[in-house]
Amino acid sequence: MYIAPINTDSLLSEAEKETLYLKLVEQLNKDFNLANEAIDFPLSITPSELKIQLHEKVYRLIQYKFAEYLNLLYIIDVSEEEIKKLDGSDLVVLAEQVAFLILKREWQKVWFRNKYR
Numbered sequence: 173m174y175i176a177p178i179n180t181d182s183l184l185s186e187a188e189k190e191t192l193y194l195k196l197v198e199q200l201n202k203d204f205n206l207a208n209e210a211i212d213f214p215l216s217i218t219p220s221e222l223k224i225q226l227h228e229k230v231y232r233l234i235q236y237k238f239a240e241y242l243n244l245l246y247i248i249d250v251s252e253e254e255i256k257k258l259d260g261s262d263l264v265v266l267a268e269q270v271a272f273l274i275l276k277r278e279w280q281k282v283w284f285r286n287k288y289r
Contacts, residue, residue, distance in 0.1 A: 180272045184219035195282045207244040231267035
């Protein structure tokens with residue numbers, strides 16, 4: 173049964189534990205490229221580095237390319253309800269929370285594809 177992770181670290185460790193971490197990285201690359209937001213996380217990227225780079229990318233999108241940021245959320249299919257619940261008063265914190273929501277949705281796709289193929 174799918175249980176949504178409570179934070180980025182638990183999500184990444186679960187992905188590693190289930191040997192789906194590389195699939196998660198591939199899914200991120202695929203969806204970012206679909207949204208025309210070129211990002212190319214190498215498959216050798218560590219979970220902690222992935223977390224940092226994704227956070228930075230989301231922060232830059234919110235700050236400088238808001239329309240592209242919204243398009244990315246749409247393509248990845250991040251829950252609009254969950255986004256609306258976030259407090260946008262601190263951009264750094266907001267970017268971190270959105271990065272987690274992106275990872276959570278991407279992990280859900282990878283997990284279900286693996287479970288029901």
